[in-house]
Amino acid sequence: RAKATKARMVQSRIKQLEKMERIELETDESGIGFRFPQPERSGHTVLRLEGIGKRYGDNEVLRDLNLEIDRGDRIAIVGVNGAGKSTFSRLVAGTEPPSAGARKLGHKVELAYFSQNHADELDPKKTVLETIEKGASTAAASMNLRTLLGAFLFRGDDVFKSVGVLSGGERSRLALARMLIQPANLLVLDEPTNHLDMQSQEVMQRALADYTGTYLIVSHNRAFLDPIVTKVLEFIPRRPMRVYHGNVSDYLEKKAAEAEANAPAPAARADGPAAGAGTGDAAGGLNRREQRRLEAQQRQKRAETLKPLQQKLAAVEARIAAMESEKNTLTEKLVDPEFFKSAADEARAATERFHALEGELESAYSEWSAVTEELEGFGNR
Structure with a gap:
C-alpha cells in the first residue's frame, strides 16, 4: 500500500535524525537488525483452548473461551485495561493454569x-x-x-554494565532481546514495545515481518501492530472474546460500522391520537393516555442517556481526524530529505511532535473504542 510505503519512509527519515543526536555505533547503523533463529516447523494446529476460564477468588476474568491458533497466525490482542489481555497471554504461554477448561499445545511447538x-x-x-x-x-x-x-539500545560500553545497575526499562529491553534469540515457533509477547524507542521498534517489526512462526502480541501500539498482524482478538470486561480478521485499522473500521448499525433509531413521536382513540369507554381512554405518557417518558430518558454518548463519540472522532490530518502533514515533511538538510531544528521539532501524536492517537482510539462499546451496549438494551 502507498500509505505503508510512506510510513516506512517516515521511519527512515526519523532514524536519520536520531543518528545525528546519538553517538555512532561501532557497526554501521543502517545494518542494525536481526532475524529470529530459524525455528522448527510446528504442526498445523499450534494451540487449542477449550472452555478456558480464569478467576481470582470471586473475580471472574475469563469465561468459556474457545480458540484455535494455527501455524502462521499473526495475532494482536487488544482491549481496555483490566479486560484480561495479560491473563489470557499467560494462559496461552502456560505460565498460569486455567480455572476451567483445557489448553492443548500442538505438535512440535516450541513456545517463548x-x-x-x-x-x-x-x-x-x-x-x-x-x-x-x-x-x-x-x-x-x-x-x-x-x-x-x-x-535494543545497549551501545558501546553499555554492554559491560552489570544487570544490577540497570533501570527497570533497561532490564525489560534486555529480557526481551534474550527471549527473541530463542529458536521458538510460537511467540507470546505482552507489551514488547513499552521501553523501546522508534528505531528499536522498527528493528523488531522487521524481524517479526520475516518470522516464519506464529505469534500473539498484547499491545496498544497501533503503528507497531498494523503492518505485522492479520487477526485481532478483542477483550472487553464481562463479554465474550471476539475475533476480527485483518489488522488493527481494519478492526477499528469494523467496530465503527457495528456501532453505527447498532445505534438506536430516533423513536417516532406519539403525540397524535392512538389508533381507535375515542371509540372505547372512558377507562380505555385513560389507559391509552397513560400508556402514551409512559412511552414519552421512556423516550425522554433514553434520549438523555444516548445524546451525551453520541456527542462524546463525535468529539473523539473529530479529535482523531484532526490528529490524523496533522500526522499526515508531518509525514509529508518527514519523507522529504531536503527538510532534514535545510531545517534541522524544525525537523527535530517535527519528529518530536510525530512521536507525541502517536501516543495521543493511541489514547484517543482507546477512548473511541470504549465509547463505541457503550453505544453498542445501549443499542442492544
Whole structure:
C-alpha cells in the first residue's frame, strides 16, 4: 500500500535524525537488525483452548473461551485495561493454569513468552553481554550479539554494565532481546514495545515481518501492530472474546460500522391520537393516555442517556481526524530529505511532535473504542 510505503519512509527519515543526536555505533547503523533463529516447523494446529476460564477468588476474568491458533497466525490482542489481555497471554504461554477448561499445545511447538515481569528474573551480577550470551542458542551462535544489543539500545560500553545497575526499562529491553534469540515457533509477547524507542521498534517489526512462526502480541501500539498482524482478538470486561480478521485499522473500521448499525433509531413521536382513540369507554381512554405518557417518558430518558454518548463519540472522532490530518502533514515533511538538510531544528521539532501524536492517537482510539462499546451496549438494551 502507498500509505505503508510512506510510513516506512517516515521511519527512515526519523532514524536519520536520531543518528545525528546519538553517538555512532561501532557497526554501521543502517545494518542494525536481526532475524529470529530459524525455528522448527510446528504442526498445523499450534494451540487449542477449550472452555478456558480464569478467576481470582470471586473475580471472574475469563469465561468459556474457545480458540484455535494455527501455524502462521499473526495475532494482536487488544482491549481496555483490566479486560484480561495479560491473563489470557499467560494462559496461552502456560505460565498460569486455567480455572476451567483445557489448553492443548500442538505438535512440535516450541513456545517463548515475554512480559515485563521477566526483567526480574535476570541475574543482577552478570553483565548485559554475559546475559545475552548465556541466553543465546546454538542457532543464534552466528548472530552478532553486540549488534543485536545495539538494536535494543545497549551501545558501546553499555554492554559491560552489570544487570544490577540497570533501570527497570533497561532490564525489560534486555529480557526481551534474550527471549527473541530463542529458536521458538510460537511467540507470546505482552507489551514488547513499552521501553523501546522508534528505531528499536522498527528493528523488531522487521524481524517479526520475516518470522516464519506464529505469534500473539498484547499491545496498544497501533503503528507497531498494523503492518505485522492479520487477526485481532478483542477483550472487553464481562463479554465474550471476539475475533476480527485483518489488522488493527481494519478492526477499528469494523467496530465503527457495528456501532453505527447498532445505534438506536430516533423513536417516532406519539403525540397524535392512538389508533381507535375515542371509540372505547372512558377507562380505555385513560389507559391509552397513560400508556402514551409512559412511552414519552421512556423516550425522554433514553434520549438523555444516548445524546451525551453520541456527542462524546463525535468529539473523539473529530479529535482523531484532526490528529490524523496533522500526522499526515508531518509525514509529508518527514519523507522529504531536503527538510532534514535545510531545517534541522524544525525537523527535530517535527519528529518530536510525530512521536507525541502517536501516543495521543493511541489514547484517543482507546477512548473511541470504549465509547463505541457503550453505544453498542445501549443499542442492544
